[in-house]
Amino acid sequence: MTFFPRTVRAPEKLRKRRGRHGVLSRMSIQSKLLLMLLLTSILSAAVVGAIGYQSGRSSLRASVFDRLTEIRESQSRQLETQFSDLKNSLAIYSRGNTAAEAIAAFTAGFAELDAATINIGQAASLRRYYDRMFADMTLDDGGNRVDVRALLPKSNPQRYLQALYSAPFENWERAIEFDDARDGSRWSAANARFNEFFREIVHRFEFEDLLLLDTDGNVVYSAYKGPDLGTNILTGPYREGQLTEAYEKALASNSIDYVGVTDFGWYLPAEEPTAWFLSPVGSQDQIAGVMAVQFPISRINDLMTAKGQWRDTGMGKTGETILVGPDDLMRSDSRLFRENREAFVSDVVDGGTPPEIAEESIDRRGTTLVQPVNTESVEVAQRGNTGALIEDDYLGHQALQSYSPVDLPGLHWVIVAKIDTDEAFAPVSQFTRTLVLSTVLIIFAVCLAAMLLARLFVRPIRRLQTGAQQIGAGDYEVNIPVWSRDEFGDLTTTFNDMSQNLAIKEKLLEEQRAENERLMLSLMPEPVMRRYLDGEETIAQDHNNVTVLFADVLGLDDLSHRLTSEELLVVINSLTRQFDAAAESLGVEHVRTLHDGYVAACGLNTPRLDNVRRTVDFAIEMDRIVDRYAAESGYDLRLRAGIDNGAVSSGLVGRSTLTYDVWGATVDLAFRVQRGNPQAGIYVTARVYDVMHDTLEFVAAGESAGEHGTEPVWRLRGHPQ
Structure with a gap:
């Protein structure tokens, strides 16, 4: 007789319970804990991340704007203070008895030189002096080549003074120290008496030069005895410039309390753009002349560029502060021009500047009065507004720009502090990346924990394996970090000792081979x-x-x-x-x-x-x-x-x-x-x-x-x- 087995069926309630909880029942405790931690971390990270992102992003952007504005205001205050101090100092010096006596003595001495003559040797020396002085000055105000012959002195006083006080010296630093040519003239006597006084003013305030002009426009005194000594700024070769206009205004003021300031402009005897401070000299009843001090652009550049220490002032890699005049031209040098002239030319041309203007900056050795800045920030600041915005700068780079007018009477300048947005908002971008990355890491931290533990356990062995392979390939400088004090740590220490011993022996062999070759080279080619x-x-x-x-x-x-x-x-x-x-x-x-x-x-x-x-x-x-x-x-x-x-x-x-x-x-x-x-x-x-x-x-x-x-x-x- 054949028997067939009977199928045993589970009770109905048990089958329903298994169907309802089948997935969870088949998961291990480790998997359930992992899922719980994962869900918790996702929810908490999402909430905290959203709140932190909004708050952090707003704070970081605001701090960038505030820092840039603070730098702009600090530079503006320093500039205004510097100009104010110079104007006050000039007013004090020009209204003193020394200045009045000096201009009277120099004017009288200058007038006596109408009949003065120089010999043939002095004339030749004077011509060599002009060739030497203007050898590198190849451009005038219009960018044209300078004709040295047109600048040669014509009047007897000018020829005489420059032959005795200018031509004999290789540089102006020696000329300013020369007090008396001992020619017996009244002018030389005046120079011997007053030159030290004016020399101290020039050195103390780092002026490019100090001039005394009589009421007829004659430069009767120059501290550095340059090519403008003895010229007439109304009729001479340097009459086309801001000095002439400022001189006429100073005389017209008829007040010794007046101090005039000019914008920067091109002045041939100077090697860089120059501004002038002028003040009448004399008494309240009668003006005897004008004292004019030459203010070099290098003083402005030292202030605006912090003498090249942009990073130390918080400007980073791309930040800078520039001055712009009412003609939309720079009144300070570009940072990129100073750091990399080739990159400057390439960037400004790409940003819309004509190539010939970019090349003129190279010829002029600076961007002052050459590089245009036609940006919205300059336009808004010229209307008297202060603020900050993001737009393309004169280099064609998108930049964060803080702008405001400069409070300098007579000068319609604006100041712009800028920094590329990529650098300015780098902390914001970094913060965002960090937040996203940290969120992802938190989410996966629990899942990776078990895997990392296993990998951590075998990591010392893998390090030793890698080190052994490097030694087998001939690299004996292997040094494996010791991360633990257990048996793996002891084994790693022993391995490092072996590696060091092999490296020492290999070094000794290399030295011996080098010594052998040196000895053989002494015996044969x-x-x-x-x-x-x-x-x-x-x-x-x-x-x-x-x-x-x-x-x-x-x-x-x-x-x-x-x-x-x-x-x-x-x-x-x-x-x-x-x-x-x-x-x-x-x-x-x-x-x-x-x-x-x-x-x-x-x-x-x-x-x-x-x-x-x-x-x-x-x-x-x-x-x-x-x-x-x-x-x-x-x-x-x-x-x-x-x-x-x-x-x-x-x-x-x-x-x-x-x-x-x-x-x-x-x-x-x-x-x-x-x-x-x-x-x-x-x-x-x-x-x-x-x-x-x-x-x-x-x-x-x-x-x-x-x-x-x-x-x-x-x-x-x-x-x-």
């Missing part, structure tokens, strides 16, 4: 050494055009009887080192050194077309070395050298003791020429004589037996000593 190290045993080479020199020092044998061996070795080593240095500088190869002789060749391993000339020059230099050493030491030493040109052979001789040597008929003849003459001197064969007799003087010195019979020998005479 580098190409021969490389062939020897490559395993060649027989190394020899024929050379067709080589000049060989045999030389010895006469007198060393006599010294050997008078000196100890150590003292004699000092003499030989001193001469040999100097010979080696001369050979290296002239391209001559040292072959070997004997106790009283020296063998060298040129064109041996390095072919040279002028090897004969080099060898003869080397022999002459050896002769100088011996003569100089003999004169310094008092020893009776002289050089005897023989030189021949032709074919030679070279190579390594010996096995246990290697010697690099040259041989052949040319070598033998050079030796016989040298040894065959008992007197000191430089002896050459006919082949050397044929090459060098056109440039050096030789005399016949007998004959010597050569490969092809008897050959004449020549002795060098009259070489430079």
Whole structure:
């Protein structure tokens, strides 16, 4: 009988319970905990992140605007204070008795020079002075080339004063220190009396110059005695400028309390854009003239650029503060122009500036009165408004700009502090990235915890494995950080000790190899050494055009009887080192050194077309070395050298003791020429004589037996000593 098994069915309630909770029931506790932490972290991170993002972004943007505005206000206050201090100081100096007495004395002395003359030498010196002064000043106000002839002084007082006080000096720093030409004139007497007073004003306030002008427009005094000394600003070559207009206003004010200020402009005697401070000089009843001080743009640039220390003032990599005049032209230099002129030209042209204007900035060596700034911030500030905005700057870069007018009476300037938005809002972008990244990290932190623990457990082993692979590849500088104090930490420490020992041994081997190569290079040329190290045993080479020199020092044998061996070795080593240095500088190869002789060749391993000339020059230099050493030491030493040109052979001789040597008929003849003459001197064969007799003087010195019979020998005479 066959029996079939009966299917056993689960109770109905149990099946429903499994269906309702089947997914959760199949999850492990670790997975459930991971899911709970994940959901909690997502919700909390989302809420905190949204609140932090809005609050942080608003605070960071506001701080950037505030910092830029603070820098702008600080620069503006410093500028206004500087101008105010200068105006007050000028008013004090100009209304004093010293200034009034000075302008009266200089005016009287200037008037007496109408009939003064200068001699021909002074006239020539004056012309050279103008050529020198205006050599680099190639552009006038309109950007045209300057004609120096049109600037030469015409009036007698101007010619006379510049001939005595300007032309004799190479620079203005010396001219301002010169008080009296001792020519007996009243002008020189006035200069001797008052020059120190005005010189102190110029130095104290770092003015470019200080001028005294009479009521007829004559520059009767200049502190630096430049080319404007003696000129007339109403009719002279410098009449086209702001100085003339400001001078007329100062006289028209008829008040010694008046202080006028000009905008920056081009003034030919100056090397950079110049502004003027002017104040009448005299009494309340009568104005005797005007004192004008020359204010250089470098003072403004030092203030606006913090002398190049933009980063220290909080301007970062791209921030700067600029001044702009009513003509929309800069009144200070661009930061990018100072840091990288090529990049400046490229950026301003890309930003819309015509290329010829960008190139003019290069010619003028600055952007003042050249570079236009046609931005909305400048336009708004010129209307008297203060604020901040984001727009493209004069470089074409989007920038955060804080602007305001500058409170300087008579000057309609605006100040703009700017910084590229990429840099300005970098903290905001960084904050956003950090917030997003931290949120993501929080979300995945719980999920990665278990995986990281496993990886942390095996990480020391993997570090050791990587370190062993690096050592196997020849890198013995491996040092694995020790992160724990357990067995893995002890094993890592032992591994690092092994790595250090291997590195020390490898370093010692490298030093030994380098020392071996250095010693071999002292015995043979580098190409021969490389062939020897490559395993060649027989190394020899024929050379067709080589000049060989045999030389010895006469007198060393006599010294050997008078000196100890150590003292004699000092003499030989001193001469040999100097010979080696001369050979290296002239391209001559040292072959070997004997106790009283020296063998060298040129064109041996390095072919040279002028090897004969080099060898003869080397022999002459050896002769100088011996003569100089003999004169310094008092020893009776002289050089005897023989030189021949032709074919030679070279190579390594010996096995246990290697010697690099040259041989052949040319070598033998050079030796016989040298040894065959008992007197000191430089002896050459006919082949050397044929090459060098056109440039050096030789005399016949007998004959010597050569490969092809008897050959004449020549002795060098009259070489430079």
